[in-house]
Amino acid sequence: MKKVLDLIIVGAGIAGVNAAVYAKRSGLTFKIFESKAIGGQLFYMERIDNYLGLKLGTKGRELAKILSESLSGLDVSVENEQVTEIKQQEGVFQVSTSKGQHETKAVILATGSSFRKLGLANEIKLTGRGVSYCAVCDGFFFKGKNVAVVGGGNTAVEEALYLSSFAKKVTLIHRRNELRALEYLTKNLSEKDNVNIIYNHTIKKILGQQQLKGLILEESDKGGARELSLDGLFVAIGTSPNTEICRQLVSTDENGFITTDSKMKTSNDFVWACGDCRRRPLRQLITAASEGAIASIEVYKKVRQSYLSV
Numbered sequence: 001m002k003k004v005l006d007l008i009i010v011g012a013g014i015a016g017v018n019a020a021v022y023a024k025r026s027g028l029t030f031k032i033f034e035s036k037a038i039g040g041q042l043f044y045m046e047r048i049d050n051y052l053g054l055k056l057g058t059k060g061r062e063l064a065k066i067l068s069e070s071l072s073g074l075d076v077s078v079e080n081e082q083v084t085e086i087k088q089q090e091g092v093f094q095v096s097t098s099k100g101q102h103e104t105k106a107v108i109l110a111t112g113s114s115f116r117k118l119g120l121a122n123e124i125k126l127t128g129r130g131v132s133y134c135a136v137c138d139g140f141f142f143k144g145k146n147v148a149v150v151g152g153g154n155t156a157v158e159e160a161l162y163l164s165s166f167a168k169k170v171t172l173i174h175r176r177n178e179l180r181a182l183e184y185l186t187k188n189l190s191e192k193d194n195v196n197i198i199y200n201h202t203i204k205k206i207l208g209q210q211q212l213k214g215l216i217l218e219e220s221d222k223g224g225a226r227e228l229s230l231d232g233l234f235v236a237i238g239t240s241p242n243t244e245i246c247r248q249l250v251s252t253d254e255n256g257f258i259t260t261d262s263k264m265k266t267s268n269d270f271v272w273a274c275g276d277c278r279r280r281p282l283r284q285l286i287t288a289a290s291e292g293a294i295a296s297i298e299v300y301k302k303v304r305q306s307y308l309s310v
């Protein structure tokens with residue numbers, strides 16, 4: 001008969017990896033599944049300046065490597081499989097993946113989030129053909145070219161700053177009359193000669209058949225349209241949670257983020273959530289990592305019915 005595991009962790013971003021570290025150290029029997037690569041969103045980060053213990057300017061992929069090595073050092077292997085369904089039957093979860101079926105007493109959801117799309121015609125077709133969601137990943141291809149970034153928060157300004165070091169011209173398009181980014185970022189941006197900001201405009205149309213050619217912009221409220229010729233468009237309008245697989249299992253808020261208590265427990269007594277897939281006030285590496293640790297310790301207490309004084 002197939003063994004029922006204590007725990008299955010879905011996702012090996014920093015939240016899931018830290019959950020695995022604590023699960024291992026607690027002696028739980030568990031598996032961790034990752035559909036892409038260990039590190040999740042770390043692969044989109046050019047430099048990290050706010051993760052205590054890391055040297056300033058460490059690249060995201062360097063931290064991803066450290067996470068992989070930490071797991072190997074603890075003898076934890078990550079299964080490279082996508083979790084496709086989680087069903088609860090008679091007190092046990094049946095977890096289906098792209099390669100098989102597993103049973104577990106508890107689940108930690110650490111599925112993170114993905115870039116939000118504009119939802120315009122042509123957007124998907126031209127992704128990789130001028131449209132991108134990650135300057136760190138694709139910026140290199142736009143050396144000496146005209147690019148635009150759409151968005152007004154920290155990520156959008158960071159993307160514009162990053163691109164300004166090699167693109168010919170960067171246009172930041174924002175639908176409101178002021179940016180929402182932190183002051184030091186907007187100050188840095190204002191010092192760049194090759195960056196221009198278009199306020200109060202939204203993108204109405206993405207132009208191009210096989211390759212991005214430009215955009216039709218519409219002035220917010222007034223409705224006047226203008227055309228902008230471009231080689232590249234970077235969409236930086238936030239992220240949405242990867243919670244489609246668990247919406248029947250746990251409660252989510254109006255934006256799809258999983259709601260939990262302060263110990264990461266969801267509306268389901270045997271499911272916990274941590275990191276960017278849950279509703280939380282600060283979506284950062286440091287908080288995602290600590291939430292993974294809390295979730296695993298809570299699973300340990302529940303599954304083993306042992307109450308540690310932590």
Ligand SMILES: Cc1cc2nc3c(=O)[nH]c(=O)nc-3n(C[C@H](O)[C@H](O)[C@H](O)COP(=O)(O)OP(=O)(O)OC[C@H]3O[C@@H](n4cnc5c(N)ncnc54)[C@H](O)[C@@H]3O)c2cc1C
Nearest residue numbers: 011013014015035040041083111112113275276283284285
């Ligand atoms: C451009 C950018 C810059 C950032 N800069 C910083 C910064 O400087 N400092 C900072 O602290 N934070 C930064 N952040 C935020 C930070 O990256 C996130 O808060 C953090 O990485 C979230 O980690 P996570 O483990 O919750 O999710 P993720 O990193 O998104 O990992 C989730 C993982 O789950 C996997 N997964 C999802 N669904 C399934 C499934 N069904 N089956 C199997 N696997 C699945 C995904 O493939 C992914 O690898 C930045 C984010 C972005 C996008």
